[in-house]
Amino acid sequence: MLKTLDNALDLLTYFTREKRQWGVRELAKEMHVSHTVVYRILATYERYGFVRQEAKTKKYELGFAFLEYGSILRDNLDMTQLIYPVMKKTADATRESVFLTWLDGTEGICLEIAESQQAVKYAFSVGTRTLLYAGASNKVIMAYLPPDVQTAIIGKGLLAKTAHTIQSEERLLDDLSRIREQGWAYSVSEYTDNVFGIAVPLFASDGKVTASLTIAGPDYRMPAEKVPHALEVLQAAKEEIQTYLQRIL
Template sequence: MLKTLDNALELLEYFTRETPSWGVRELAKEMDMSHSIVHRILTTFESRGFLIQNDETKKYELGTKLWEYGSIIRDNLRISDVILPVMHTLSEETGESVFLTWLDDHEGICVEIAESPQRIKYAMSSVGDRTPLYAGASNKVIMAYLPKAAQEAIIDKGLKPKTGKTVIDPEKLMEDLAAIRKAGWAYSVGEYSDATFGIALPIFNKQREIVASLTLAGPEYRMPEAKVSEVLDMMRRKRDEIEACLHKLSISSVAGRRHPIS
């Protein structure tokens, strides 16, 4: 029974932004699982509204039931009510987009965005996007505070470049993470998206576990090195406000597994 449940939950994880739809045979091949078992799981999820089958392609896609659950979580956590105004203020003060990225096991999830008021802005991420923890300031500042075993597990899964500047050498990545942790913040240019800068700060819960990051991002040309320290001071004040909000709401983890600081 538990094995069946595990298979079913693993199957759902294959429905991502990159691969939002699957046919029975291609998914069975991808999962190295029996065609009949995959078909049975898919039809069960479909009957419950977790998946739908496209009438034209006959492929399966995520259903509205999952969207309903996501809405319930957001409503219960009240993150938007207390944190988004702080992010909007920071965006207005700096003129850049602000992102809140949450830790979910070995990935980051974008849970809130305050878009830049400027015409040219960084808009490559959307709420709900999952990103690897080794690419870009918003992710690496989280990875830097994970236990070494968790960092090694991420590296062992493989480091795939998002751009030509993504650090995919394990030794260099570990050096970067150590430097980020020592500094207490992360800065990157073009690691996740070409010609885009990212400045990120870690966010901790009451137990001093790393749970998220606050990131400022925009076109590279708008963030000269001389401006970074000024912006960083503004970000620290807003980060402290966000942490205070989370502590007041007694939120320890919005997404998934928490990690104590090693």
């Protein structure tokens, strides 16, 4: 029974932004599981709305049930009522997009975005998963994780997202130490080319890091002399959101 549950949950992780649809046999081959097992899992998920079969290709993709559960999660966090207005105020003050990245296991996941009103802006999507070792929004979380968790993340490999992604374990650990010491992170082109990020960590009531708040946009709009002001605005937003998070987490 537990093995079946493991397979069923593992199957969902194969549906990503890069690979949104799967045929039964190709998914079974990827998972190294019998196609009969995969078909039964997909058929059950389809019955409850967690996957659906695309009419033309006959391949499976995630279903609308996840939208409902995602909405419940965001309601539980009161994102729209309490956190988003602070993010929107920060986006208006800096004229750049503001992102809330949540720690989920050993990855980050974007839970909310307050977009810049400028025509050229950093395009990202709610629900996107990110690697914790690249980019300000991620590294400011990783910097506050226990050493054994950092080691486990590094052990999975430091794959390059761009030419500026740090791939040296020693350099990354030094960078994380510096971020933790100063309390914020700044990066340019580490996760996405020509995009800057300024990020601060958010903590639960037990003192453990749980998320990050980030200002991001085209790098040409954030020269070094503008960083201190943007950071000041971001830290003020952090204090507002932090007070709320520590009441509920």
